[in-house]
Amino acid sequence: MAISSPEQRLWWKQPIHGAELAWIIVVFLWGLFMFFFMIAWHFIGNQNLSTETYRVSPDSYVERVEAFADEFQATDASGNLMEEEGVPVVRPPAGGDAYLVARLWEFWPILELKVGESYRFHISSADWQHGFSLQPVNINLSVHPGYEHVLSLTPTETGVYGIVCNEFCGIGHHSMTGRIRVVE
Amino acid sequence: MATIDSGFATPDTSTYRTCGFTGLRVERQAELLIRVNAVAAVLFLAWGGLLGLSVALTRWPAVQLLPAEWFYLALTGHGANVLLFWILFFEMAVLHFASAIILGSRIATPRFAWLGFIMMVAGAVMTNYTVLRGDSSVMFTSYPPMMASQWFYLGLIIFAVGALVNVMVFFGTLVVAKNEGTYNGSVPLVTFGAITAAIIAVFTLASGAIILIPTWLWSLGLITEIDTLMYKVVWWGMGHASQQINVSAHIAIWYAIAAMCVGAKPLSEKVSRGAFLMYILFLQLASAHHLLAEPGLSSSWKIVNTSYMMYLAVMASMIHGFTVPGAIEAAQRRNGYTRGAFEWLRKAPWGHPAFSGMFMSLVMFGFIGGISGVILGTEQLNVLMHNTIYVPGHFHGTVVAGTTLAFMAMTYFVVPLIFQRDIVWPGLAKLQPYLFGLGAAGISVFMMGAGTLGVPRRQWDISLSEAALGYDFPSAAYLMMGLNGLSAILAALGGLLFILIVVASILAGPRLDRPGAKMRFPLHQGGAEAVAATGSEGSPKLPGTIILVTIFFAAFVLYYFINWKYLSELWLFQ
Amino acid sequence: MENGEKPQLERIPAMQQLLDNPFLLLFLGVTLPTVLYLIWGIMEVASVPVAH
Numbered sequence: 001m002a003i004s005s006p007e008q009r010l011w012w013k014q015p016i017h018g019a020e021l022a023w024i025i026v027v028f029l030w031g032l033f034m035f036f037f038m039i040a041w042h043f044i045g046n047q048n049l050s051t052e053t054y055r056v057s058p059d060s061y062v063e064r065v066e067a068f069a070d071e072f073q074a075t076d077a078s079g080n081l082m083e084e085e086g087v088p089v090v091r092p093p094a095g096g097d098a099y100l101v102a103r104l105w106e107f108w109p110i111l112e113l114k115v116g117e118s119y120r121f122h123i124s125s126a127d128w129q130h131g132f133s134l135q136p137v138n139i140n141l142s143v144h145p146g147y148e149h150v151l152s153l154t155p156t157e158t159g160v161y162g163i164v165c166n167e168f169c170g171i172g173h174h175s176m177t178g179r180i181r182v183v184e
Numbered sequence: 185m186a187t188i189d190s191g192f193a194t195p196d197t198s199t200y201r202t203c204g205f206t207g208l209r210v211e212r213q214a215e216l217l218i219r220v221n222a223v224a225a226v227l228f229l230a231w232g233g234l235l236g237l238s239v240a241l242t243r244w245p246a247v248q249l250l251p252a253e254w255f256y257l258a259l260t261g262h263g264a265n266v267l268l269f270w271i272l273f274f275e276m277a278v279l280h281f282a283s284a285i286i287l288g289s290r291i292a293t294p295r296f297a298w299l300g301f302i303m304m305v306a307g308a309v310m311t312n313y314t315v316l317r318g319d320s321s322v323m324f325t326s327y328p329p330m331m332a333s334q335w336f337y338l339g340l341i342i343f344a345v346g347a348l349v350n351v352m353v354f355f356g357t358l359v360v361a362k363n364e365g366t367y368n369g370s371v372p373l374v375t376f377g378a379i380t381a382a383i384i385a386v387f388t389l390a391s392g393a394i395i396l397i398p399t400w401l402w403s404l405g406l407i408t409e410i411d412t413l414m415y416k417v418v419w420w421g422m423g424h425a426s427q428q429i430n431v432s433a434h435i436a437i438w439y440a441i442a443a444m445c446v447g448a449k450p451l452s453e454k455v456s457r458g459a460f461l462m463y464i465l466f467l468q469l470a471s472a473h474h475l476l477a478e479p480g481l482s483s484s485w486k487i488v489n490t491s492y493m494m495y496l497a498v499m500a501s502m503i504h505g506f507t508v509p510g511a512i513e514a515a516q517r518r519n520g521y522t523r524g525a526f527e528w529l530r531k532a533p534w535g536h537p538a539f540s541g542m543f544m545s546l547v548m549f550g551f552i553g554g555i556s557g558v559i560l561g562t563e564q565l566n567v568l569m570h571n572t573i574y575v576p577g578h579f580h581g582t583v584v585a586g587t588t589l590a591f592m593a594m595t596y597f598v599v600p601l602i603f604q605r606d607i608v609w610p611g612l613a614k615l616q617p618y619l620f621g622l623g624a625a626g627i628s629v630f631m632m633g634a635g636t637l638g639v640p641r642r643q644w645d646i647s648l649s650e651a652a653l654g655y656d657f658p659s660a661a662y663l664m665m666g667l668n669g670l671s672a673i674l675a676a677l678g679g680l681l682f683i684l685i686v687v688a689s690i691l692a693g694p695r696l697d698r699p700g701a702k703m704r705f706p707l708h709q710g711g712a713e714a715v716a717a718t719g720s721e722g723s724p725k726l727p728g729t730i731i732l733v734t735i736f737f738a739a740f741v742l743y744y745f746i747n748w749k750y751l752s753e754l755w756l757f758q
Numbered sequence: 759m760e761n762g763e764k765p766q767l768e769r770i771p772a773m774q775q776l777l778d779n780p781f782l783l784l785f786l787g788v789t790l791p792t793v794l795y796l797i798w799g800i801m802e803v804a805s806v807p808v809a810h
Binding site for chain 1: 329567722
C-alpha cells in the first residue's frame, strides 16, 4: 500500500519555519488592526450606519409618509405645489424627520434637503424588499417591509441625486427609482 | 425511498484495484461515486455557465441579449446551478476522494451515498424545471415576501438533504478507515481540508433546512408570514457559508495539486492544520457580510461576525496564501530549481493544466476575491457597495476564479486517475485554464469596477429607460459592463473547452488501465506519496514566496485605506 | 516508520489530539456559528421594538 506512514508522528511538535512565523505575526496584527479600526470608526468617523429600527406595519408606515408629504410638500415662488413626473417634492424642516417609502416600483416622495443640515431619515418598504442606492454618492442600504430604519443623514453637497433600487423586486425592478434634491 | 432497493446493493466484500500510477488502493464504489458526482457537476456547470453567459450578455448595455423577464429567469437559474449544484456535486466527489481514495478505504455506506446522490439529482432537476417554467424568478436568494412556486423550495430542500447524507457518509468513511487501520497516525492534510469543508457543509445545509422548510410551508399556505429579516439572517447561514465549503475544498485541492504536480509537502503541518481549524471555528460567521446594510442588527453583532472573530479566518486564508506557494517553492528548490528568487516559479510546470489552473486560482482568489471580500465585509465600508454589482464581482473572484478554476484543475487528475482515461487534445487542454482564468479575472474586476460606480446587481437595464425619474450612470459604467460581457465570452469559451475536453476524454480518451500506460499530464515522481503523507517540509529558504506575499500585503493595505478614504467623503450618516 | 516494539510512545499533544478528532471539530464548528451568528442574530431581530 502506497500510503506512507506519517514521517513525523508528533507533527504538532515540529518547529515552525521562521518566515512563516513572521508572516503569521504580521497577518495576525493586521487582523487586529482591522478589527479595532471598525470599532474606532464609530468614534472618529462620520459614516456609521445607524441601528435604530422599529417594527411597523407597512400600511401604517405608508400613512405616516403620506401625512408627512401632505404637510411639507414644497411650493414654488408663485405658491403652487411642486411635483416632478407626478411625484410630490417634499421639503422637510431642517433637523426634522424626513420619510421615504420604497414600494413597487418607486421611492416616494422626492425629498428636498438643505446641504449641511441633518435630518432624521426614515425608510421602510410597503411591500417587498428593496435596495436604497443613492447615486452618484453610492450609499447603499437594504429596505425591509415591516422594519422602519431611522438614520441621521446630512447631505454634504448640493445637486440632484438619483435613488436606484438595487434589491431585485420583480419584473419592474429596473424601473424603480427615486430622487433627492439637495439645495443651499 | 424506493429507489435504492433497485440495484445499487453492494456485496459485503468491497472490491479494490491498485492504481498503476499512484499505488493507491481504489475501492470500486468510491470510484463510481466520484465518477457520477463529477459527471453531474460538469453537466450542471455547462448548463449554469450557459445561463451565466446569457446574463452577462444581457447586462452588456449595447447587446442586452434577453428580454427582462427571461433575464431574471436566467439569473435565478445561473445562481442555483453554479453556486449550488455544480459546486456541491464536485465537492461530494472531493469528499469521497479525500476520504476513501486518499485513505485507501472503502465507502462507509455506499447505499446511502447513492441515495444522497439521487436526491441531489432529483432536487437539482426539480429546481431547474420550476425555474424554467417561469413562475420562480425569485433569484437564488428567494427573499420573502416574494414567493416562488413550492417546487422551487422543495427541490432545494431535497438537494440539500441529499448533500447532507453524502457528508454523513464522508464522516462514516473516516470512521471506517480508522477502525480498519487503512492509515497510520493522523489523516493527510488534504483529507483534513476536506474535513473542514464537510464540517462547514453541515452548518450550511442545516441552516438551509431551517429556513427553507418553513418557507416551503409558507408557499403551501400553511404558514402566514415569513419575517424578512429573520429569513435573511438564517438564509445567509446557508448562502454565504456554502461558499466557504468551496474555500476549504479548493484550498485542500491547492495542497493536493501542489503535491501531485511538484511533490510539495506542507511547510508545517501544525500551521496549515491550525489555519484550517480557524476556518472550522470562525469562517462561517462571515455570513454576516450580507447583513451589514440591514436595519435591526446591532453593531456588536455585525462587528463580531463580519470580522470572523477578529479576522482569525482571514489570518487563516493568508496563512494558506503563504504556505501553498511556499511549499511549491520548497519542493521546486528540492527539484533543482534553485537560482535566484524565482527560478522555481519560472520553471514550474506551466504547461500542465492542473498546475497552471491551481496557481492562477491561488493568485486570483487572494488578490481579487480575498481582498475585495474583506473590504465588503468591513462594517462601515459595506455601505459603499452593498448590492451593487461589486458584490458579484467579488464572488466571481472567489467562486469562479478561485473555486471553479481549482476544481477544473483537479479534473485533469480525476479523469486519468478515476475514469482511467487520458486527456484528449493536450494542446487545447494546456490553453484551457489560461482562457478561463483570464475571462474569470475579467468578469470579476470589471464588475467590481462597475459596482464602484454604483451599478446595481440583478438589474436588467442600467439606462433606467423605463423609470419615471431617470438617473444617468457615468459612461465608464457602460464601458465596464461591456468589458464584463467580453470577459464572459472568454470565460465561456474556456468553460466550453473544459467541458468538451472532459467529456471527450471520458468517452474516447486513450485507456489508462493497461500496464505501461502513461499519463499525458503526469504526476510528479513521488507526488502521490506526498499527497497521502503527513509531515512538514522543514526549513528551506523561501525568498520568492516572501516577495510574493509582501506584494500581496501591500496591495491589501493600500486598497483597504483607499476605501476608507472614499467612505470619509460620503454624506454624513449615523 | 514507528518502532512498534517501543513500550511507550511519547504522548500526543492535546492540540494534535483535537485536530485528529473530526467529531469534536464537527461539534465545535457547528456550535460556534450557531451561537454567535444564528442564535445571537435571531435574538437581535426578535428584540426590535415596535414603533410607537
